[in-house]
Amino acid sequence: MKYVWLGMVSLLMSACSSIPKHSPAHLVGQVETGKASYYAMKYQFRTTASGERYSHFDDTAAHKTLPFGTLVRVTNLANGESVVVKINDRGPFIKGRIIDLSRSAFSEIADLDVGIIDVKMQVITD
Template identity: 45%
Template sequence: MIQDKQLVLRPATHRPIAVIGVLLIGTLVALLGGCAAMHGSADVYQRGEAAYYARSFDGRRTASGERFDSNRLTAAHRRLAFGTRVEVTNENNGRRVVVTINDRGPYTRGRIIDLSRRAAEKIGMIRSGVAPVTLRVLD
């Protein structure tokens, strides 16, 4: 005599394809949410060390052709276009300044930007001479 076997259906607890699908959807939602949060705000462009021009550069021509003035909020950068406005944040104290790129440099290894004296004063780096900074391109 053959007995009927009862078929029991149990939900699968581990379905690899379903798990991967949920992870992909979650990742997509997180990425889209992050993009929406960043829209309209400046992204970190570069981190590194900043220094500032000596007063002896006052009156000399910059690479953009204008005369250097240590009392203006200007800076030198190797690649950014002349006229680009950059927010520079001193990582040691959180102070910020917006400068306009009007020269090329710095040419000292490890440095990413040279600031005018006035810009260096605004972020509190005159005594140290150099400071770790974060650059954000504004336009």
Template identity: 45%
Template sequence: MKRLLGACALLSLLTGCASHDIDPRGYDQTGTASYYGARHHGKRTASGEPFNQHALTAAHRQLPFGTRVRVTNLSNNKSVVVRINDRGPHTRGRLIDLSRQAAEQLGMLRSGTAKVRVQGIND
């Protein structure tokens, strides 16, 4: 009986620590974006597809794979729609990691990061 209770306690603890996808409908957050490019090109993303620095994709910690979001650079008001296909960013304080192509369209290649607004798109 003690083993069963211990196993149940451990399972509930692990379940509580697991990352959960969030509902993209109504998602609207502001934070720092960065981008990743050439050294990751061709490597497998968390969704299983190869990373393509020339595609309009992004990494987010919790949004479900396939979610489309509008990312707006708050310093120049340029925006781009990207599809979430990877997990990240892995740097504390960042909201989203963009492909090089998305970063180029947002005008943030030179700085490497930008303050952005990320909004879920309802399909």
């Protein structure tokens, strides 16, 4: 009986924590333009809305509506540099911003000192 219970708990936990490995097909190609910012240092290791721990070193991001696990290419409109990030959190919650990037992802396309940049965000496949 003990092993049956443990098996059920394990199955339930794995089902709850799974994040799709591919972007939903109907969203692929969707484009959005607006402002991007990055997470403050105080969020390091906090739990994101998807249940993952936030890390400044992972190429992840927050978006208000895209499903968790969706991959998006974010392009800095000022210099053409781009980065691919995985959506694993909700936000940003500041008017005019469309995406919050991890510090690592932001630093790949802009200087952290800039803080906020104009971007084009496109849903892609991996």
